[in-house]
Amino acid sequence: MKSYVPNTVHERQEMLQSIGLKTMDDLYADVPQTMKLSAPLQLPAGKSEQEVRRIFQSLLKNTCVSMPIFRGAGAYNHYIPSVVPQLASRNELYTAYTPYQTEMSQGMLQAIFEYQSLICELTGMDAANASVYDGAHACSETMVAMKFAKRKDKVLYSAALHPDYIATLKTYARFLRIELVEVPLLGDGRTDIGQIAALGADAAGMLAASPNFYGVLEDMAGLSEAVHGFGGLFGAVVNPLSLGAVKRPSEYGADFALGDAQPLGMPLNFGGPYLGFVTTHTKLVRNLSGRIVGQTTDDEGNRVYCLTLSAREQHIRREKASSNICSNQCLCVLMSSIYMATMGPAGMAEVAEQNLQKAHYLAQAIAALPNAKLRYADTPFFNEFVVDTGKNAAAVNEGLKQRGIMGGLPLSRFDATDTKGMLWCATEMNTREEMDAAVAALKEVLA
Amino acid sequence: MTRCAYPLMFEKSKPGRRAYDLPALDVPAQKNLLPQALRSAANPNLPELSEVDVVRHFVGLSRRNYGVDNGFYPLGSCTMKYNPKIDEEVGVLFAQLHPLADADCIGGAVDLMLHLQEALCEVSGFDAFTLQPAAGAHGEYTGLTLIKAYHDHRGDTARNVIIVPDAAHGTNPASAALAGFKIREILSAPDGGVDLDALRAAMGPDVAGFMLTNPNTLGLFDKNIAQITQIVHDGGGLCYYDGANFNAIMGVVRPGDMGFDVMHINLHKTFSTPHGGGGPGSGPVGCTKALIPFLPTPQVVREGEHGRLDYDRPLSVGKVKAFFGNFSIIARAYAYILSLGGEGLKEASENAVLNANYIFHHLKGTYGIAHDRICMHECILTPGELEEYGVHTSDIAKALIDFGYHPPTIYFPLIVHEAMMIEPCESESRETLDAFITAMKEIAALAKADPERMHKMPLTTPVGRPDEVAAARNPIVKYEWQ
Numbered sequence: 055m056k057s058y059v060p061n062t063v064h065e066r067q068e069m070l071q072s073i074g075l076k077t078m079d080d081l082y083a084d085v086p087q088t089m090k091l092s093a094p095l096q097l098p099a100g101k102s103e104q105e106v107r108r109i110f111q112s113l114l115k116n117t118c119v120s121m122p123i124f125r126g127a128g129a130y131n132h133y134i135p136s137v138v139p140q141l142a143s144r145n146e147l148y149t150a151y152t153p154y155q156t157e158m159s160q161g162m163l164q165a166i167f168e169y170q171s172l173i174c175e176l177t178g179m180d181a182a183n184a185s186v187y188d189g190a191h192a193c194s195e196t197m198v199a200m201k202f203a204k205r206k207d208k209v210l211y212s213a214a215l216h217p218d219y220i221a222t223l224k225t226y227a228r229f230l231r232i233e234l235v236e237v238p239l240l241g242d243g244r245t246d247i248g249q250i251a252a253l254g255a256d257a258a259g260m261l262a263a264s265p266n267f268y269g270v271l272e273d274m275a276g277l278s279e280a281v282h283g284f285g286g287l288f289g290a291v292v293n294p295l296s297l298g299a300v301k302r303p304s305e306y307g308a309d310f311a312l313g314d315a316q317p318l319g320m321p322l323n324f325g326g327p328y329l330g331f332v333t334t335h336t337k338l339v340r341n342l343s344g345r346i347v348g349q350t351t352d353d354e355g356n357r358v359y360c361l362t363l364s365a366r367e368q369h370i371r372r373e374k375a376s377s378n379i380c381s382n383q384c385l386c387v388l389m390s391s392i393y394m395a396t397m398g399p400a401g402m403a404e405v406a407e408q409n410l411q412k413a414h415y416l417a418q419a420i421a422a423l424p425n426a427k428l429r430y431a432d433t434p435f436f437n438e439f440v441v442d443t444g445k446n447a448a449a450v451n452e453g454l455k456q457r458g459i460m461g462g463l464p465l466s467r468f469d470a471t472d473t474k475g476m477l478w479c480a481t482e483m484n485t486r487e488e489m490d491a492a493v494a495a496l497k498e499v500l501a
Numbered sequence: 502m503t504r505c506a507y508p509l510m511f512e513k514s515k516p517g518r519r520a521y522d523l524p525a526l527d528v529p530a531q532k533n534l535l536p537q538a539l540r541s542a543a544n545p546n547l548p549e550l551s552e553v554d555v556v557r558h559f560v561g562l563s564r565r566n567y568g569v570d571n572g573f574y575p576l577g578s579c580t581m582k583y584n585p586k587i588d589e590e591v592g593v594l595f596a597q598l599h600p601l602a603d604a605d606c607i608g609g610a611v612d613l614m615l616h617l618q619e620a621l622c623e624v625s626g627f628d629a630f631t632l633q634p635a636a637g638a639h640g641e642y643t644g645l646t647l648i649k650a651y652h653d654h655r656g657d658t659a660r661n662v663i664i665v666p667d668a669a670h671g672t673n674p675a676s677a678a679l680a681g682f683k684i685r686e687i688l689s690a691p692d693g694g695v696d697l698d699a700l701r702a703a704m705g706p707d708v709a710g711f712m713l714t715n716p717n718t719l720g721l722f723d724k725n726i727a728q729i730t731q732i733v734h735d736g737g738g739l740c741y742y743d744g745a746n747f748n749a750i751m752g753v754v755r756p757g758d759m760g761f762d763v764m765h766i767n768l769h770k771t772f773s774t775p776h777g778g779g780g781p782g783s784g785p786v787g788c789t790k791a792l793i794p795f796l797p798t799p800q801v802v803r804e805g806e807h808g809r810l811d812y813d814r815p816l817s818v819g820k821v822k823a824f825f826g827n828f829s830i831i832a833r834a835y836a837y838i839l840s841l842g843g844e845g846l847k848e849a850s851e852n853a854v855l856n857a858n859y860i861f862h863h864l865k866g867t868y869g870i871a872h873d874r875i876c877m878h879e880c881i882l883t884p885g886e887l888e889e890y891g892v893h894t895s896d897i898a899k900a901l902i903d904f905g906y907h908p909p910t911i912y913f914p915l916i917v918h919e920a921m922m923i924e925p926c927e928s929e930s931r932e933t934l935d936a937f938i939t940a941m942k943e944i945a946a947l948a949k950a951d952p953e954r955m956h957k958m959p960l961t962t963p964v965g966r967p968d969e970v971a972a973a974r975n976p977i978v979k980y981e982w983q
Contacts, residue, residue: 056840058583058773059852060930069855069931073862075875078851081858083875084722085754095752095843096623103587106839110591110832113609119597128823129600135521137552141559143589149568151579152779154910157962158902160507161566162778165559168510171980176545181978184779187635190823198679218823221798225819229646229681271539301541314823321593324610325600325824326635327781339976345779350972352965357506362972368638368675369913373684378675381636381769385777388559395510395555399544401521408526410535415528434536455603463601486527 055100121460122488124416126438126479127267128189128216129325130317132295132405133482138319138392142385152345152381156360163359166347166384169391176297176394176402177311178304179333184345185382186330189291189314190222193261195377196289196310196332197223199341201232202376203287204258208233210281212245214266215291217468223261237262243270243430243440250280259287259309265296269413269438269477270430275306282307287338294318294331296436298406303333310334319393320386329386340366343377408482409437412489416480417441419493425500429475438479440465443500447476453499459492504964507565510558511980514548520555546982565963566778567907573933575860577879577910577922578670578718580748580770582853585837588774592833600824604810610828614801615808617835618785621766624846625747626757627787632826633797637745639821640765640784641676641712643797646818647763647788648710648739649680650795654816657737660709664700664738668693668719668914670745673712682709689916692872693719695729704736714743715759716750716877718914720857720922730760739763739792747771748926749854749878752847756787763788772834783830797821852927853878856934860925863938867945871917879924881917884948892948892955894919899966900947902959904940 061069070076082090101109123131142148146161153159153166170182186192197209211223213236220236227234235253237260240246245262254260260281264272274290281288290308292300295317303311316328332342339346340363348362368375397405417439421428429440443450447464454461462478480489550558568574574581595610618630634640645663652660663677664685674684687703690696694717711733716722723729730740742756742764748771756764768774769782776782788796794816802811810825841849854877861880865873869885884894898908898921910922925934948955959965 055842055845056585056587057845057848058585058841058928059848060928061852065931066852066855069859073858075858078855081851081854081875082722082750082753084724085750086724086727089727089758090754091752091758095846097620097838097843097846100842100845101839103840106587106836107591109839110594110836113613114594116609116612117595117598118602118606119595123599125599125601127601131597131599133523137520137555141556141563144560144563145570146563146566146568147778149570149584149775150566150778151574151576151581151776153566154576155567155898155902155908156967157899157959157964158567158907160963161562161564164507164509164565165562165778167978168980170978171509171511172547174979175547181976187639187781187827188823190820191635191639216823218820221820222822225646225797225821226679228819229649230679231681271535275538297541297545299535299540301539302545305541321596321829322599323593324595324598324607324828325826326822327827327830328823339978346976346978348972349977350968352504352967354504354965356504356964358964358967360967360969360972362969362976362978365973367671369671371675372671373674373678375671375675375678378638378642378672378679379636380638380672381767381776381780381782383635383777383781384779385775386781388778392555392559394547395550395558396520396552397547398519398521398549399547400519400549401523402547403544404521404523408523411526411528411530414531414534434534434539451603455606460599460602460606467601482523489528 121458122484123460124478124480124492125460125463127463127477128218129322131322131481131483132317134319134321135396137396138389141392142389147388153361160359163347165388165391167349167359169387170347172391172394173331174333176294177333178302179311180336181339182331182333183342184347185384185387186332186344186379187383188326188328188330190219192312192330192332193219193291194222194226195343196261196312197226197232200259200287203338203341206256206258207231208235208257210235210237210253210257210260212237212262212266213239214245214268215261215263216267242433243268244272244433245277247276247280251283254284254286257284257286259289261289261291263291265293265436265438268440269435271300271434271436278306278308296406298402299410300436309338315390318390320389327383327386329383329390341376344379344382405482412484413437413439413480416478416489420496423497423500437481438477440475440477442474445500446473450499454495457495459495507561509980510550511548513550513554513558516549518549518551520550520552572905573929573937574907575909575923575925576907577924578745580924580926582773582926583928584773584775588833588836591836592829595828595832608807611801611808611810613832613835615803617831618801620838621785621787624751625764625787626755628790629793629796630785630787631796631800632785632831633821634765634784634786635822635827636780636782637765637767637784638672638676640786641672642679643821644741644763644765644786645677645680647792647795650818651792652709659707662707663709664703664711666695668717668916669712669714670718670743673743693717693721694723694725697725697728700729700732704732708736708738710739710741712741712743714746716746719871719881720876720879721872721874722877726759746878749850751850752843753850763792768830768834773837774830774833781827781830783827849927856925856927856929859934860923860938864941867942879922882921882923883917883919887945887948890948890952892952894921896955897944899958900944900955903961906937
């Protein structure tokens with residue numbers, strides 16, 4: 055059994071004596087005797103490091119982590135430069151908590167300030183919070199921010215948001231009694247802008263993603279204009295990695311740019327921890343949720359960073375706070391900062407371009423197969439696209455898996471009626487050889 | 502230490518420098534894949550740095566920070582215990598596992614979640630857990646939605662009030678508001694416990710539930726806990742247990758046995774996953790049988806020897822985040838439980854309580870106290886007579902920095918004037934506690950001898966006290982390129 059209590063049993067006894075107690079039980083005199091556990095916890099005995107490793111290795115054996123991945127759908131397989139995990143593991147940052155004590159937390163405070171600056175450069179916006187839990191949560195927090203900023207209880211969302219984001223929005227909307235209205239899609243995979251004016255009456259704003267869940271790049275300028283047309287706020291849900299190539303939210307007048315920054319240096323990790331980001335323009339900074347770091351000076355005039363605008367927050371405002379966030383995803387903030395610092399402007403552009411190129415190479419090769427076609431063949435996409443085949447997608451997926459390929463996501467996972475569609479993804483991680491093998495495997499399966 | 506600002510990475514940027522390294526594109530490059538209308542006008546204006554620049558920059562930042570691995574960090578209510586290194590190594594083993602991998606590809610990860618859920622049930626006395634919430638406040642929110650869904654399902658739809666003691670963490674009322682509740686605050690009894698009469702008076706047909714931290718935020722175990730949960734249940738409400746202070750009682754007493762209906766556990770506190778500078782955490786929510794149908798989707802359920810993701814949950818509140826939770830944090834907490842076992846968890850709690858009482862006992866003659874009772878895992882001190890010298894809690898906190906310690910939580914709980922909330926955790930040795938006690942006594946002596954010097958502290962840090970008013974008045978929240 056491993057113990058992280060440094061004091062020996064003898065030292066503990068001396069400490070008890072020094073405070074006038076005899077046994078550990080004396081410490082729990084306030085706990086009603088009848089309520090105390092009468093038997094030890096029914097858990098396996100503590101284990102050594104080697105035994106713990108063996109248990110984890112046996113669990114890991116029962117997973118597939120070595121197949122080439124052609125699946126995204128909200129969790130993306132990107133290269134993480136070696137500096138990212140190494141620097142993010144620096145104990146002084148890794149084992150700290152929220153930087154409440156400004157003078158001894160300048161490292162993390164400056165790192166958060168730099169993250170805010172970097173993510174704002176990427177989105178073109180003016181201000182960012184120091185993270186929310188993930189992309190789904192970023193949508194929910196933005197929906198709540200829209201409600202309070204506009205004092206209206208209705209929010210629109212595109213039907214092509216990630217299904218988990220929609221499900222999360224519905225939970226938050228239900229309990230806050232926000233009316234959520236779905237804007238349907240056109241046949242080309244894009245949100246039907248024509249319906250926004252009518253649906254938007256009395257709404258606070260709208261959330262739409264580009265690339266959307268189906269990989270399609272939306273007409274964000276058109277969406278933004280339509281939302282502003284009914285006086286609403288436009289929340290652009292974006293893949294930050296795409297912004298090395300695709301127009302930034304500021305370029306089409308978004309009021310919030312938000313999403314999940316997992317592609318910027320975080321591993322797949324079976325779905326978390328990821329990094330929810332929310333950025334906005336100066337006018338709306340006080341509607342942001344969570345921590346924000348600001349710049350100020352100390353008594354000698356040195357530049358200092360500190361938590362600021364905390365009058366929005368739960369520890370000050372309690373039930374009137376703009377959100378309940380306390381712990382966020384700070385270490386993921388650090389990882390994404392190291393990633394962005396490493397990539398720089400040219401690296402962000404190049405990685406985005408490689409995603410674009412490889413996904414199109416793969417899409418064209420698949421579309422050339424006799425029984426496969428792109429569902430939205432005429433709509434621009436970034437690194438994901440939907441393929442329809444003549445066969446049941448779940449069966450196609452099984453066939454690919456038998457051939458050692460983790461193919462595109464069968465869309466029936468989220469919509470039982472969509473039996474033919476698969477959402478494929480290619481990133482800079484997928485080599486040409488790997489893509490050719492995947493296409494050959496698909497050809498066999500479809501034959 | 503000479504005080505100085507530290508250059509931002511933007512200020513270190515040199516045109517043409519690069520740290521990234523991608524393989525050459527191995528497919529034929531095609532032009533115009535993006536229509537011009539969708540293409541950004543220019544590359545994002547990020548700094549240009551070499552790899553060595555990046556490494557030196559972040560190592561430099563780390564040297565201006567302080568974590569548990571640097572030393573004592575008695576930040577009350579945050580449970581800054583040592584984070585075992587084995588947990589880090591096994592926690593990342595599933596890094597390559599895609600959350601939407603096929604069901605037959607994720608068995609080990611789902612089993613891990615099942616095993617952790619079952620262990621948390623045993624430690625807490627509840628019947629089921631969800632691991633989906635990403636942090637403590639997220640857990641509070643999730644648990645409160647369960648309470649609302651439960652009442653609504655019974656047709657008891659008028660219950661829209663959550664009772665919260667004035668001593669509660671700020672997240673409690675904020676989470677209740679986010680879950681659509683009205684908040685009814687009750688004053689605490691003089692000993693920091695729940696005032697039973699105030700609780701009875703606050704109950705009514707509109708009450709959905711009551712949130713309580715026990716041990717409470719004064720670090721005291723509420724002796725009346727059986728009556729408290731009874732009063733709430735008699736009035737048709739449910740009891741929510743804020744697990745922020747769970748580190749005090751593992752293996753001794755369980756929230757489920759106290760009569761609570763739902764709770765969250767902060768894995769990053771009690772189960773020792775690193776705080777990461779403010780997350781990621783993990784806030785699993787446990788509940789009694791009656792609330793299981795409402796747990797988020799999917800729920801990991803046992804099927805024979807293995808776990809299975811159950812999506813067929815018609816009464817579920819739905820999802821509170823994408824996918825399944827902060828999995829790599831969940832994995833670390835599981836490694837911690839495996840290492841310690843039931844006996845080790847109890848040993849951790851007992852020693853956390855012993856260490857807090859040791860500090861309390863040896864400092865209560867020097868500082869003011871709120872209550873002279875055996876405390877749980879944390880204790881509350883106040884400046885006491887030092888206030889007569891114009892020395893406040895914030896001065897004591899800043900002086901502690903110069904003695905090499907992270908200060909305790911200060912000015913919380915709100916119901917104690919000038920509170921300092923000290924939570925030492927079980928992972929601190931007697932000599933660390935003794936040195937801290939000595940430092941606190943020296944600080945008290947200095948406060949009386951030279952209060953002016955105290956106001957100038959900290960003197961050993963890279964920067965001095967910040968002008969927070971200016972920061973909030975004219976917010977500068979991002980770098981502007983010169």
